[in-house]
Amino acid sequence: MPDVRSMCATGLSGQMGLNGVLPWEGDQRPEFTADVARFFELTQGHVLIAGQKTIEAIPDFARRDRTLFIIRRDMEPEKVLAQFSDRVVFIGGGPVAWGAYAPFIRHWDINRLPYDGPADRWFDPAWLSAGGAQKP
Ligand SMILES: NC(=O)c1ccc[n+]([C@@H]2O[C@H](COP(=O)([O-])OP(=O)(O)OC[C@H]3O[C@@H](n4cnc5c(N)ncnc54)[C@H](OP(=O)(O)O)[C@@H]3O)[C@@H](O)[C@H]2O)c1
Structure with a gap:
């Protein structure tokens, strides 16, 4: 089993997505631009697995070095992860993917951003206690 991690950002109430993009898309305040830069820096060289919409949103510059x-919903998480057993794997979302892969995630990196607006995708605290798939 690879080293399975997750890096995500939420608003102040757990907001994660809106209309297919980040709810704070285009916000140029330093907290927001630093969050995106840190995501691409720390996932560089590793495996990023995610749903189609999330993968399609990865900019060209970040496609070359990861x-x-x-x-897909019909893939078994154990089999997907077994393909990358010697790598660091980041589960990149969206929420249904985190729900399915949460039992395998050892390291969560959650950045709470100063956003207090609407969302249609939300963080679920139950992901952090979805036990069962890691060896004790
Ligand atoms: N704040 C953050 O850190 C963050 C990070 C990533 C994404 N987001 C936001 O989240 C939204 C995109 O996420 P999304 O969920 O709408 O789209 P998505 O990234 O395409 O993820 C949904 C897809 O995941 C696949 N999937 C994999 N395992 C599944 C399972 N066990 N059950 C169900 N589906 C499964 C399905 O693909 P098939 O239908 O092909 O089977 C489903 O359509 C955007 O708003 C984006 O900005 C936020």
Whole structure:
């Protein structure tokens, strides 16, 4: 089993997405631009697995220096992760993907941003206690 991690950003109430993009898309305040830069820096060289919409939103510059893999609902998480057993794997979302892969995630990196507006995708605290798939 690879080293499975997750890096995500939320608003102040757990907001994660809106109309297919980040709810704070285009916000140029330093907290927001630093969050995006840090995401691409720390996932560089590693595997990023996510749903199709999330993978399609990865900009061209970040496609060259990491492995991208689109996950589908009919794929078994154990089999997907077994393909990358010697790599660091980041689960990149969206929320249904985190729900399915949460039992395998050892390291969560959650950045709470100063956003207090609407959303249609939300963080679920139950992901952090979805036990069962890691060896004790
Ligand atoms: N704040 C953050 O850190 C963050 C990070 C990433 C994304 N987002 C936001 O989240 C939104 C995109 O996420 P999304 O969920 O709408 O689209 P998505 O990234 O395309 O993820 C949904 C897809 O995941 C696939 N999937 C994989 N395992 C699944 C499972 N067990 N059950 C169901 N589906 C599964 C399905 O693909 P198939 O239908 O092909 O099977 C489903 O359509 C955007 O608003 C984006 O900005 C936020």
